[in-house]
Amino acid sequence: MSNGKRVGQAEGHVELRASIQGLTRHALSAACYDLSVFALVAVPRSAPEPLTYSIPRELEPFTVAGSRVRVPMRERQLTGIVVEVQAASDLDPGVIRPINEVLDPQPLVPAEELQLARFIADYYRCPLGNTLAAMLPVRLLRADSETVSLTPSGVGVDAAGLDATSAAILTALGEGGSTRLPALLAKVGSRDRRALDGLVRLGLVEVRRRRRDRPPPSEVTALRIADRPLEQLLEECRRAPRQRDALQWLSDAGRPALVAELRAVVGCSHATVRALMDRGAVVSFTQRAPRPPRWALRTAPERHALTDEQQASVAAIADAVSTGGYAPFLLEGVTGSGKTEVYLRSLEDVLERGGSGLVLVPEIGLTPAAAGAVERRFGARAAVVHSAQSDGERWREWRRAADGETRVVVGPRSALFTPLRDLRLIVVDEEHDSAYKQQESPRYHARDLALVLGKRLEIPVVLCSATPSVEAAALVRRGLATHLRLTRRVAGGSLPQVEVVDLRGEPPEPGEQGHTWLSRRLREAMTETLAAGDQIILLMQRRGWAPLLLCRDCGTRIQCPSCSVSLVVHRRSADLRCHYCGHRAPVPASCAGCGGTLLDAVGAGTEKVAELLALDYPDVPVAILDRDTVRRRDGLRHSLGAFAAGKVRVLVGTQMVAKGHHFPDVTLTGVISADALLGLPDFRAAERTFQLLTQVAGRSGRGSRPGRVIIQTYFPDHPAVRHATTHDVTSFLDDELLFRNAFGYPPATRMAVVRYESRDMKAASTAATQAARAATPLPPGVRLRGPAPAPIERIRGAWRWQLLVTAPSRDLLREVLERIEAAPPVRAVRMVVDVDPLSTL
Ligand code: ADP
Ligand code: ZN
Numbered sequence: 001m002s003n004g005k006r007v008g009q010a011e012g013h014v015e016l017r018a019s020i021q022g023l024t025r026h027a028l029s030a031a032c033y034d035l036s037v038f039a040l041v042a043v044p045r046s047a048p049e050p051l052t053y054s055i056p057r058e059l060e061p062f063t064v065a066g067s068r069v070r071v072p073m074r075e076r077q078l079t080g081i082v083v084e085v086q087a088a089s090d091l092d093p094g095v096i097r098p099i100n101e102v103l104d105p106q107p108l109v110p111a112e113e114l115q116l117a118r119f120i121a122d123y124y125r126c127p128l129g130n131t132l133a134a135m136l137p138v139r140l141l142r143a144d145s146e147t148v149s150l151t152p153s154g155v156g157v158d159a160a161g162l163d164a165t166s167a168a169i170l171t172a173l174g175e176g177g178s179t180r181l182p183a184l185l186a187k188v189g190s191r192d193r194r195a196l197d198g199l200v201r202l203g204l205v206e207v208r209r210r211r212r213d214r215p216p217p218s219e220v221t222a223l224r225i226a227d228r229p230l231e232q233l234l235e236e237c238r239r240a241p242r243q244r245d246a247l248q249w250l251s252d253a254g255r256p257a258l259v260a261e262l263r264a265v266v267g268c269s270h271a272t273v274r275a276l277m278d279r280g281a282v283v284s285f286t287q288r289a290p291r292p293p294r295w296a297l298r299t300a301p302e303r304h305a306l307t308d309e310q311q312a313s314v315a316a317i318a319d320a321v322s323t324g325g326y327a328p329f330l331l332e333g334v335t336g337s338g339k340t341e342v343y344l345r346s347l348e349d350v351l352e353r354g355g356s357g358l359v360l361v362p363e364i365g366l367t368p369a370a371a372g373a374v375e376r377r378f379g380a381r382a383a384v385v386h387s388a389q390s391d392g393e394r395w396r397e398w399r400r401a402a403d404g405e406t407r408v409v410v411g412p413r414s415a416l417f418t419p420l421r422d423l424r425l426i427v428v429d430e431e432h433d434s435a436y437k438q439q440e441s442p443r444y445h446a447r448d449l450a451l452v453l454g455k456r457l458e459i460p461v462v463l464c465s466a467t468p469s470v471e472a473a474a475l476v477r478r479g480l481a482t483h484l485r486l487t488r489r490v491a492g493g494s495l496p497q498v499e500v501v502d503l504r505g506e507p508p509e510p511g512e513q514g515h516t517w518l519s520r521r522l523r524e525a526m527t528e529t530l531a532a533g534d535q536i537i538l539l540m541q542r543r544g545w546a547p548l549l550l551c552r553d554c555g556t557r558i559q560c561p562s563c564s565v566s567l568v569v570h571r572r573s574a575d576l577r578c579h580y581c582g583h584r585a586p587v588p589a590s591c592a593g594c595g596g597t598l599l600d601a602v603g604a605g606t607e608k609v610a611e612l613l614a615l616d617y618p619d620v621p622v623a624i625l626d627r628d629t630v631r632r633r634d635g636l637r638h639s640l641g642a643f644a645a646g647k648v649r650v651l652v653g654t655q656m657v658a659k660g661h662h663f664p665d666v667t668l669t670g671v672i673s674a675d676a677l678l679g680l681p682d683f684r685a686a687e688r689t690f691q692l693l694t695q696v697a698g699r700s701g702r703g704s705r706p707g708r709v710i711i712q713t714y715f716p717d718h719p720a721v722r723h724a725t726t727h728d729v730t731s732f733l734d735d736e737l738l739f740r741n742a743f744g745y746p747p748a749t750r751m752a753v754v755r756y757e758s759r760d761m762k763a764a765s766t767a768a769t770q771a772a773r774a775a776t777p778l779p780p781g782v783r784l785r786g787p788a789p790a791p792i793e794r795i796r797g798a799w800r801w802q803l804l805v806t807a808p809s810r811d812l813l814r815e816v817l818e819r820i821e822a823a824p825p826v827r828a829v830r831m832v833v834d835v836d837p838l839s840t841l
Contacts, residue, residue: 038089039063039099041071043080044133044141050083052091054098063099066107066114068140068213070100075197079141079213081109081132083118103213108140110402110419112457119452123810125752125817125833126442134442135417137398138216138391144209148196149178154204165195173205181207216392223273223282224256233281242268243276250282259284260390265637304490306345310338313484317346320460321353321424327460328451330431330472332729333486334495335698336662339464340370342486343427344377346462351381351407355424359410360446362433362659369662370429374410385411385418413438413446416453424459426450431463431472432691437838445836447471466698466729467691470740473733474747496669496700496707498725502716503673517604518612522670522710526650530620534667534705535643536650537657539696540609541676543579543626545571546601549587553596558588562797569601570628571611581796609652609672617650625653658696664703669696674713674721681791682840683745686720690732693724744783746836749806750813753837754820755790758829761799765789767826768801774823775816781808782816791841798830804840 037060040050053071055063063069067082077100089096109117109132117135121128133141150173159167168188173179185191199205226233230251237243246266250257259273266272276282306314313331320327333339347357361370364386375382383397383406397418400406404421411418413436416426428436428447436446447463448471454461463472463481475481489495499521506516518526529536548566549558557566560578567576567585576585590597606624613622623642629635636656642648644663651657677689693711701707713721723732741748756767768787775784785804793800803820807813817833825831 038086038096039069039082040084040086041069041080041099042083042127042129042132043071043073043078044127044129045143046073046078047129048127050128051080052086052089052096054093054096055085056098059099059102062102064107066109066111068103068108070103072097072100075200075207076144076146076209078143079103079211080129081114081141082107083114083128083132108136112453113417113419115456116417116449116453120442120444120449122814124442124444124835125821131442134438135414137385137394137414137417140213140215142212144211144213146181147178147208147210148181148184149173149206149208151203151206154199157204163195165190165192166199169196169199170204178208216390216395221259221284221286222256223250223259223262223277223284225250226281226283236279236281237276240272240275242266242272243281246272246276247281256285258390258393260393261388264388267632267635304338304341306341307338307486307488307490309333309486309488310342310345310490313342313486314345314349316482316484317342317425317460317462318349321346321350321355325458326455328454328475328481329460329462329484330468330476330481331462331464331484331486332468333464333466334489334727335466335695336489336491336493336702337466337486338490339466339486340373340429341490342484343429343462343464344373346425347374347378347408347427350424351378353424355422356401356404356407356409356420357425357427358415358418358420358423358450359408359427359429360415360436360450361410361412361429362435363412371410374408378408381406382408382410383418385409385415387412413444416446416449423457426454426459426461428461428463430465432465432467432469434688434838437836441832443834443837445838448836467694468729468733470687470733470736471747474737477737493701493704494706495727496697496709498697498709498711498727500716500721500725501710501712503712503714512604513600513602515603516712517609517672518616519710519712522712523616525668525708525710526617526670529668530617530649532667532705533665535646535648535663535665537663537666537669537696537699538609538613538650538652538672539655539657539669539692540604540606540652540672541654542568542603542605543607543624543628543654544568544577544605545607545611546605547603548601549576550600550602551591551594551596552598552600554591554594556591556593558592558599562794564792564794568605571607572628580792604672606652606654613650613652620649621647622650622652623648625651625656627654627656630656655692655696658692658699661699662702663699666700666702667705667707669700669707669709671696671709671711671713674711674718674724675715678715678718678720680841683740683743684838686718686739687736689718690720690724690736693721694727694729697724697727744806746806749783749808750810750835751804751806751837752813752817752833752835753802753804753840754817755800755802755832755834756826756829757795757798757800757832758826759797759799760828763826763829764799764801767823767829767831768803770826771820771823771831772803775803775805775820779807779812779815782806782812784816802840 037055039053039055041053042050063082065082065084069082070077070079117128117131121131159170165188172184172187200207233247234244246262246268249266277284317329331339331342350357359374364371371384375384385397401409402419409415409418409420428450431447438444450461476483501519501521503516506519508514509516526536546569549569558576560567560583562583563578563580565580567578570577576587606626610622610624623639625639629639643651671693674689674693678685697709700709715721719732719735754771756764758764772784772787778784783806787801787803790800790802805816807816
């Protein structure tokens with residue numbers, strides 16, 4: 001304790017010196033004021049707009065747009081990015097403070113990135129500092145951690161005469177010694193740190209700061225398996241299943257792995273790694289910036305003679321690359337039609353011309369095929385970016401790209417911000433995938449940003465999909481993008497035959513409240529498929545056992561205490577769970593409302609379907625693939641691996657099973673219910689359903705034997721179902737565009753949802769109402785829906801009210817949003833602006 005105190009004082013001393021230095025600089029720059037220049041500095045989470053600082057003479061050569069700098073703000077120092085250097089400022093020179101430090105030898109953010117950041121900040125309504133922080137690969141703008149404690153003179157001081165917040169702070173600190181700042185502010189119920197700053201000035205409280213904005217070290221710790229027989233090692237830790245898993249994985253990988261990677265893929269803790277090291281089963285060593293080959297590089301790169309259709313597409317893209325200029329393409333083709341091969345060739349062409357290329361994929365974990373193909377083709381010139389990487393790895397890949405060492409980057413949406421040199425081509429694979437939309441601020445859509453970036457850099461952008469988004473289709477129809485089509489599967493083989501089972505004509509399953517999960521037709525087909533030795537994929541969108549628990553006596557559904565949704569019954573973990581906030585509760589023996597004991601689990605999820613299969617086909621191994629099983633240690637690799645190896649014959653899962661997996665022995669896919677998405681009150685319901693049905697259908701019959709698909713539904717005539725049956729993407733898009741145009745939904749208009757969230761329902765509705773008033777009178781063509789409670793009215797204890805704005809143009813949308821944002825804030829209400837929302841729930 002006393003030791004800690006001494007350290008704290010020493011640090012305080014250093015800070016004092018630093019601030020004297022700052023003063024001197026201030027005086028200096030004020031003296032030669034007419035010579036100074038100014039920097040606008042964006043800092044995350046502290047100021048919505050960039051702040052003005054003066055640039056001390058000695059720092060002038062290093063302070064340019066894109067430099068990362070330390071700047072003072074009140075009693076603190078912040079890390080931010082210079083977004084502009086100006087020769088003059090309108091501000092009173094007396095209030096302008098100087099920059100303290102320039103942090104990197106080279107400016108961190110290249111000019112194009114900075115421009116893109118400005119676009120994102122403006123279009124997606126996110127402060128520039130926050131946007132930049134989100135674009136950087138590691139947290140290089142992270143605020144200092146701050147620990148607050150009483151000074152000797154603050155101990156036992158009389159709080160009388162202080163304001164309530166200050167008094168509360170002193171009390172809280174008196175109880176607990178030193179406290180982290182966020183915890184302290186939460187305790188005293190204030191988000192404002194002014195009271196704290198006041199106490200610091202009075203000398204009653206001190207704040208110790210630790211910087212957290214440093215780039216990760218360039219050395220990494222890697223692990224390799226000890227030089228002893230694997231059996232022996234496994235035997236030694238037979239009582240520690242996680243350690244065994246880790247060893248097995250390392251052995252399978254056949255190469256050293258980074259600690260972070262091992263932990264991410266095996267899902268083990270640091271303690272597990274430590275234990276393995278302690279028992280000498282793995283050996284750790286440090287290495288400098290290795291790039292472990294992530295995907296099996298053993299197989300030789302495949303090079304095929306292109307089909308005529310592929311050839312035509314490659315030629316069109318090559319033409320655009322050589323001409324230069326912005327050129328969007330939509331490369332449409334059923335799964336297996338060779339789209340990947342087309343963009344690989346296009347990338348080869350770009351590299352030959354000295355350029356570099358970027359490939360975006362929805363999620364590496366679920367679509368490893370594309371990343372693997374790129375890496376096999378381009379070897380060390382390619383870099384794969386993914387979430388299992390450690391900060392150090394991510395940072396190194398970023399710099400490699402900036403230095404021109406990496407020529408092709410493949411990764412999820414954030415890979416768009418890799419500062420590749422001479423970028424000449426952007427590919428967006430599976431462009432329709434909703435994973436491209438970031439669900440937190442900045443809420444950008446990577447496909448749309450790829451187009452924005454393409455326009456700025458004047459380069460081609462290729463959007464690929466078997467089921468193009470309505471947005472991409474609209475670009476083609478307006479003549480704004482070139483349509484390239486691959487109409488046949490390369491390996492030959494026709495598309496699977498799709499059958500619709502009308503559930504209205506099915507006898508209900510016993511004990512299932514009139515529902516049928518496995519129709520007679522589906523069972524028949526499954527039996528045939530299994531008899532033929534083939535595999536089956538079943539799509540069931542809900543996880544768990546049953547989506548709700550119902551009291552038969554009073555009709556009450558057991559709800560989440562913090563969200564306006566029913567709790568889902570989970571059999572495996574024997575509990576009820578909220579899929580929105582994660583709340584868990586034991587399954588009650590009786591209804592809390594009426595005391596009735598007849599509680600029914602109504603409906604079905606993946607667990608129930610797997611159970612029904614086990615009853616019908618007791619000898620057939622079945623696995624579940626959904627977020628529950630993936631979350632479990634190594635779940636994804638395990639399920640997919642076992643299925644690929646044929647150890648599992650039926651894979652039941654949520655949309656995860658629809659992703660680009662290639663299982664040649666699957667000849668039947670069944671959709672348990674096409675209606676789960678159709679029923680959602682969201683204008684994209686039909687589009688999502690069509691895409692999902694088509695994607696999951698594409699899993700069937702990818703090998704030599706023809707595949708079939710069975711879709712069960714209560715709405716066999718819905719266009720999304722009908723067109724999926726005939727694989728008719730074009731007709732579906734025609735219908736859908738008609739609908740969007742008629743009702744003024746995107747892409748016919750630009751949309752934003754503005755949501756007000758608060759624990760106080762009245763406050764949320766007041767905020768929404770005031771905002772709606774601020775928006776009116778609406779500019780011509782702009783439509784405002786709401787204020788109204790969101791379809792899911794409450795999540796995590798917060799009530800949600802929202803406005804839905806649609807406008808004929810981007811500028812009009814921005815105009816209205818600016819007015820809404822300028823509405824007076826309501827206490828304890830969080831405003832969320834989501835431009836081009838993927839969901840309005
Ligand atoms: P998609 O991306 O449209 O699903 P892929 O590009 O992955 O399709 O191609 C599907 C399979 O066909 C892959 O195994 C690929 O190697 C192979 N393939 C692609 N183009 C050709 C070709 N011209 N000749 C032979 N095989 C090809
Ligand atoms: Zn909940």
